[in-house]
Every structure is written in C-alpha cells, then in structure tokens.
Amino acid sequence: MVTDEVRARLAAVPVLAGYTGPLDRLGGLTNLVFKAGDYCLRIPGKGTEEYINRANEAIAAREAARAGVSPEVLHADAATGLMVTRYIAYAETMSPEKFRDRQGSPARAAEAFRKLHTSGAVFPFRFELFSMIDDYLKVLSTRDVALPAGYHDVVREAGSVRTAMAIHPLPLVACHCDPLCENFLDTGKRMWIVDWEYSGMNDPLWDLGDLSVEGKFDAAQDEEMMRAYFGSEAKPAERGRIVIYKAMCDLLWTLWGLIQLANNNPVDDFRAYADGRFARCKALMETSEFSRHLAAVREG
Secondary structure (H helix, E strand, C coil): CCHHHHHHHHHCCHHHCCCCCCCEECCCCCCEEEEECCEEEEECCCCHHHCCCHHHHHHHHHHHHHCCCCCCEEEECCCCCCEEEECCCCCEECCHHHHHHCCCHHHHHHHHHHHHHCCCCCCCCECCHHHHHHHHHHHHCCCCCCCCCCHHHHHHHCHHHHHHHHHCCCCCEEECCCCCHHHEEECCCCEEECCCCCCEEECCHHHHHHHHHHCCCCHHHHHHHHHHHHCCCCCHHHHHHHHHHHHHHHHHHHHHHHHHHHCCCCCCCHHHHHHHHHHHHHHHHCCHHHHHHHHHHHHC
C-alpha cells in the first residue's frame, strides 16, 4: 500500500486527523503497521476478515491495556479493522535472536503473561484448538492449496492429547494465543505485548508453549520462562502441558500458513512455513519425551 493510501486511512481516524509527520513502517506478517508520531496505526491485511473478528480483537486489546500489559487503545473500528494505539518508546521489537541475547527477556515475557493471566480480564472469544482447526480447514476447503501429507492423520492422533488435557483442565483465562516474538516489545525492564487478533479465553500454558516455539527457546530459556511464570520449578504436569502445546501450536499454525499462501501473502514463503511447522509437530509427537509428558498431564 502506497503512502498516499495510508495517509487517506490515517485521515479518517479522529486522533490522527491532521497528522502530517513521518510514517515509519513497523513489522507485521499480515497487517500494515506504521509509527505515526506518538501513535501506532494498524491497517488490516487482505483476507484477514475471513478468520479474525475485529470486534472481539478490540475488546481484548482494551482489556489487555487495562491489565497493564499492552498499550492504550485510542481508536478501534470493528468495520474496517483500523486500530490506533500508543507507541511504546525505547522498546525493542523482539525476535528469536533478541530473546537469546537480551538478558532476562524470557523471564520478562513470562511475567507479562502471568500479569495478564491473573488480571481477571475477560475476552469475548474462546480459543479452542480443535474448533479452530476445523474452522481453518473450512476456509481452506474453498482454496486450491494442498495440506501436508498426513495432516488429517496427525489431527486424529491428537485426539489423545485432547482427552488427556481434559482430565485435569486448568481454568480458562485471558490469553494472547499468538505469541510471535514480534508481538513483544522489550524496554529491558518491562515486556509489553501487542496484537490481539487471535486472543481468547484459553489454557494459560498455551501462551508459554507457543512462545517457546516462536522464540526457538533452548532448554535454559524454557527453564527461565517457567521459573519466572510459576515462581518456582514447574511441576511435571505443568511442564507437560507446555511441551504438548509446542506440538499443538504447530499443528494449528500450519493451517494459518496455508491460508496466507492461498491469500498470496508476499511477506514469506508460506508453503515452506506450513510444511516446516507440520514436520516439527510430527517429530515432537513421535518422541518418547512427548509420551512421557502426556502421561504426566493425565496424572495431573
């Protein structure tokens, strides 16, 4: 989208009306995001209306801001998806490399999650893994994009995961549910979380398992994250849920990647993205470690 079109969108937002300063492009896999002075303007990407409820997102973003983990929302239009938030100054947009190199960053991310999860915030959407898989498969059924070989077989195998997780369920809490590294902004003292498109009420340990995958955490980073979140060493069942969600997030986001491929999203090779995530999911599920963690979750 050219700058003139962005300016036209910007002019329609009351808090930014009359702004003529620089527009600096920020990160984003599906959306266009710009820094406009002290504000951040988000323009939704093509096709996102098929699988994102913008009204739910706006409520979640405001609730997360009230919880103190996300910037203040100044404008949110559920019809167009336009959103304006405060810009967090002096904060680094995170990446796997920065999570490795910035001392204490896995712990700061875990502390932000704990703050959100214990805030009492209520999000309107229920993030339910298997329902979302079904929904994404319905979107893909109308597109000429092939699933990775054996995808439906792995979904059936994951039925044992669904059964095990239901034996001792954790209370549902407000969760981010899509913790890409780029959705974390680190000041060095405090971690902020942005982008609430996929947020919902969920098992809180999904957020930790998914962040570990997105951040390519090693064992030491996982331990730092879990210790900061739980305040002590994780119990076997807690650790088990986190490991299981590492596989399950790959199972889900495989389909998300294929939707991006179908929508001709140019920012990444989404065929390789989807196939890579599915291969990683299968590899983890086939390990003896996965079976051991699944047993720990069943025992509670």
